[in-house]
Amino acid sequence: MTLPDAEQTLAALVETMRGAVAFDARFIGIYSGGAWLADRLAQAIPGDHPVGYIDVSYYRDDFNRTGLKPAVKASEIPFEVEGATIVLVDDVLFTGRSVRAAINELFDYGRPAAVELAVLVDRGGRELPIEATWAGTRLAVARDVSIVLSRDDDGRLALSTEAAPEAGRA
Amino acid sequence: MRNPQLAADGSLAHLLTLEGLPAEIIVGILDAAVPFASISERDVKKVPLLRGRSVFNLFFENSTRTRTTFEIAAKRLSADVINLNIGFSSTSKGETLLDTVDNLVAMNADMFVVRHSQSGAPHLIAAHLNRTGRGHVRVINAGDGRHAHPTQGLLDLFTIRHYKQDFRNLTVAIVGDVLHSRVARSLIHGLTTLGTAEVRAIGPKTLLPTAVQAMGVQVHHDMRTGLAGCDVVVMLRLQSERMKGALLPSAGEYFKHYGLTQEKLAVAKPDAIVMHPGPMNRGVEIDSSVADGDRSVILPQVTFGIAVRMAVMSMLASS
Helix, strand or coil, X not given: CCCCCHHHHHHHHHHHHCCCCCCCCEEEEECCXXXXXXXXXXXXXXXXXXXXEECHHHHCCCHHHHCCCCXXXXXXXXXXXXXXXXXXXXXXXXXXXXXXXXXXXXXXXXXXXXXXXXXXXXXXXXCCCCCCCEEEEECCCCCCEEEEEEXXXXXXXXXXXXXXXXXXXX | XXXXXXXCCCCECCECCCCCCCHHHHHHHHHHHHHHHHHCCCCCCCCXXXXXXXXXXXXXXXXXXXXXXXXXXXXXXXXXXXXXXXXXXXXXXXXXXXXXXXXHHHCCCCEEEEEECCCCHHHHHHHHHHHCCCCCCEEEEEEECCCECHHHHHHHHHHHHHHHCCHHHCEEEEECCCCCCHHHHHXXXXXXXXXXXXXXXXXXXXXXXXXXXXXXXXXXXXHHHHHCCCCEEEECCCCHHHCCCCCCCCHHHHHHHHCECHHHHCCCCCCCEEECCCCCCECCCECHHHHCCCCECHHHHHHHHHHHHHHHHHHHHHC
16 A cells, blocks of 8 residues: 655644644653654644653553563653643554553653644554544554554654554554 | 473573573563663552562561562552561471462462572472463562572662673672672672673682682682772672571671772772672671762662562563
């Protein structure tokens, strides 16, 4: 299948978010694709947006099946979550399980005033009642295909597909 | 017989000793411990990885610190922790070790953290569980006799790596009662597996095992030559409770020759770090000015110990 250009999709996402995001909203990217996007969005969207990063490995519901991933990163949230407007950022929204895990982890840091969700690609296939507030693009993708965001040395983002390790997981 | 701590596919099934443990597994544990360290700095010091699992702390020998750090590690992973301090009365009602274990497995234990004064007790439990088809119940050795204390060895390695990065150009000196020290044995195995340039054991002849050189260690009986040029100094506790017979003239005499003072430390590298597994005997193996000085990383060791134990428990629970 042909995928849209990641940089153009990001530009489209910025356009939909511009003016809709609170001036002091704090951005939290889900490692690793969401972390790159959070950095880019925080710069492109008007306002003062501190950026944090979250690794949801410890909060996933499939730990018993897949085990501990070797390269877990430490979550890094260098600001108060309590009372803040938080924009969670992820690359691809699929089953909704990563976002569920991220919201769980977020609440271990405090009680945010509101949590919004920005994703580059919404590919459908939800297994939980979770929706993106903003999406760069919406695609229909077969369940056994993974969409992967990568970043080259110059910081340019690109989308590609891989065979999913196990159908029904993202 | 295959080492009972490794599964058929070579992954870690139990943690019994660092001896013979492949470098990839040791490095994997150290890497996994890094993000766990940051959880302990949060407001909510808890992640749900082991939610619903039951960890039994099975302590047949007294320990406050080790038991507490295992308990904290398990609780920060959201496990349920049951502490059994069996102490010296373990056999007072006549139950054997393996019967005790079988009863706790019947209560649906998922993991045992075992400390025992007899070398090999955790090994016996793990082999028994593997043999009876219950290898999914994991065993962590929290110190057995003079044999091994692998999580202490790992937290020492984590501490050294944190401050000194690469083991391959380090000189590490382990000072004192190596003979009675399972901490020293575990650390020596870990250091040699990770390719440490030079490992030294310093102590009086009576407190060094006769075959210590066979572990790849340089032996010194004098602190001045032993500490010269060291990057890391690991002081061991003088284990008077394990000593039988006259191994030492007196604690004062020991301090004079082997107690770590600023003066003795001066021959080590200027940025050398000082470690101690605790509990410390101030004025016996270490002077207060060193223990509380700016080169001491004794308290960070304790903090790192929780992250390392979280990593071990998570890896065992998920493999």
